[in-house]
Amino acid sequence: MTQTFDVIIVGAGMVGAALANGLGRAGLTVALLDRQTPPAFHADETPDLRVSALSAGSEAYLERLGAWSRIHAMRLTPYARLSVWDATEHPLSRLLPPGRLRTTFDAAPLGRNHLGHIVENRVTQAALWDQAGSTNTITRLTPVDIDSVSESGEGVHLHLADGTQLQGQLLVGADGAQSAIRQMAGIGVTRDQYGQQALVASVRYAGAPQDITWQAFHPSGPRAFLPLHADGDHSWASLVWYDSPARIAELRQLPDDAFLAEVTRAFPADLPPLQALAGRGSFPLARQHAKTYASGRTVLVGDAAHTINPLAGQGVNLGFQDAEALQQLLVEARRAGLPLSDTALLQRYEARRRPANQRMMLAMDLFYHAFSNRLPPLHLARNLGLALANSLPFARHQVARYAMGIDDRLPAALQPLIDRVPRPALLR
Numbered sequence: 001m002t003q004t005f006d007v008i009i010v011g012a013g014m015v016g017a018a019l020a021n022g023l024g025r026a027g028l029t030v031a032l033l034d035r036q037t038p039p040a041f042h043a044d045e046t047p048d049l050r051v052s053a054l055s056a057g058s059e060a061y062l063e064r065l066g067a068w069s070r071i072h073a074m075r076l077t078p079y080a081r082l083s084v085w086d087a088t089e090h091p092l093s094r095l096l097p098p099g100r101l102r103t104t105f106d107a108a109p110l111g112r113n114h115l116g117h118i119v120e121n122r123v124t125q126a127a128l129w130d131q132a133g134s135t136n137t138i139t140r141l142t143p144v145d146i147d148s149v150s151e152s153g154e155g156v157h158l159h160l161a162d163g164t165q166l167q168g169q170l171l172v173g174a175d176g177a178q179s180a181i182r183q184m185a186g187i188g189v190t191r192d193q194y195g196q197q198a199l200v201a202s203v204r205y206a207g208a209p210q211d212i213t214w215q216a217f218h219p220s221g222p223r224a225f226l227p228l229h230a231d232g233d234h235s236w237a238s239l240v241w242y243d244s245p246a247r248i249a250e251l252r253q254l255p256d257d258a259f260l261a262e263v264t265r266a267f268p269a270d271l272p273p274l275q276a277l278a279g280r281g282s283f284p285l286a287r288q289h290a291k292t293y294a295s296g297r298t299v300l301v302g303d304a305a306h307t308i309n310p311l312a313g314q315g316v317n318l319g320f321q322d323a324e325a326l327q328q329l330l331v332e333a334r335r336a337g338l339p340l341s342d343t344a345l346l347q348r349y350e351a352r353r354r355p356a357n358q359r360m361m362l363a364m365d366l367f368y369h370a371f372s373n374r375l376p377p378l379h380l381a382r383n384l385g386l387a388l389a390n391s392l393p394f395a396r397h398q399v400a401r402y403a404m405g406i407d408d409r410l411p412a413a414l415q416p417l418i419d420r421v422p423r424p425a426l427l428r
């Protein structure tokens, strides 16, 4: 027997599950599928290796979906300050006024008590999954193995390996960077591998959670600290160390004690004394963009459509913006009596999201190229840039508002810089 829905979403990651909730709350019938059931949250577990800095914009969106209070009830860590600086050792650094090389964004002058929250990915996913389970227009199906996808005048048809057949008006690929739905729809990607990888480690330190997240830029890549929740008299943090694949492989193989000693040696003095390591893992970094966001009755959201360098932690924030834009258009279409797979509607979705996603990719490339080298003129220029940002609170506030997801455009003053970043063919 075939089960029929308005929308079938493949991928119950953070983005797919958010979209399901948005559509389900608006009265559309949704099937939310994943190849694995999202794990339930347990308060005594050590932190998930994958964490995300969720912007104020994402917080407001998750609140509209009814999921934020669930995240709050599990665990999250607010941060009120965000600090970045150039850690390259260079004689030219002496030409710059000491103390001016660090740019710190602060929530207080923006009239807020936090800039964002660090949340473990599995917490966000579990909150959205549970919220979907309490919405009667959403059917959750896990674990699924998709055999084939086909289209007819009636709709899109999914055949699952266990014999289940599903039909929908629209199929959403929210199945991540390696999206099978994207491949089945024949949508290609442009892809560029960065020369760096990211090693992520969950570490414990003494004292209460710090209210700051920071990132020091080294020529081999940034080193970042993201505060996590308290655990008795201790607190957890997520550290990210970007470096060459060879260096990351070396770091991964060190015994725990030697690894912590190496982190302590290599990270800035701002790092609190470390006590324990709960886990570490590494991720390759690639910028990838689908050549089109929609084909026939299939449309892509989140990492299935685009991946960016995570150095400013914007990937899932962009994915949430995709999900909300698509939700608005689909709900409008339903009200207007239009088919949900209407070509003009899917083109409007792409027109709304592609330029914003591309802008963020270019901004990340600006940082990547400007900081991942030792060239003296660039060293001086980027430090002057940071010093300038420090002395112009207005510019700093604008950048902070963009990073928080309050404004969706970069400050105009930064656009000429971004226009000068070398662009691979894929971004033109």
Ligand SMILES: Cc1cc2nc3c(=O)[nH]c(=O)nc-3n(C[C@H](O)[C@H](O)[C@H](O)COP(=O)(O)OP(=O)(O)OC[C@H]3O[C@@H](n4cnc5c(N)ncnc54)[C@H](O)[C@@H]3O)c2cc1C
Residues within 6 Å of the ligand: 010, 011, 012, 013, 014, 015, 016, 033, 034, 035, 036, 050, 051, 052, 053, 054, 121, 144, 146, 174, 175, 176, 177, 179, 180, 181, 198, 200, 283, 301, 302, 303, 304, 310, 312, 313, 314, 315, 316, 317, 318, 319
């Ligand atoms: C080191 C690192 C740090 C990052 N830090 C940040 C940060 O601070 N802030 C931020 O915003 N972003 C960050 N990101 C990016 C962020 O993690 C991703 O953008 C986000 O996870 C994408 O969510 P998604 O739901 O689109 O895809 P995914 O999280 O990849 O979810 C895809 C889902 O689809 C399911 N699936 C896959 N294939 C199938 C299939 N064939 N059938 C059924 N189900 C399937 C999977 O099981 C999964 O549940 C970081 C990324 C990295 C690598």
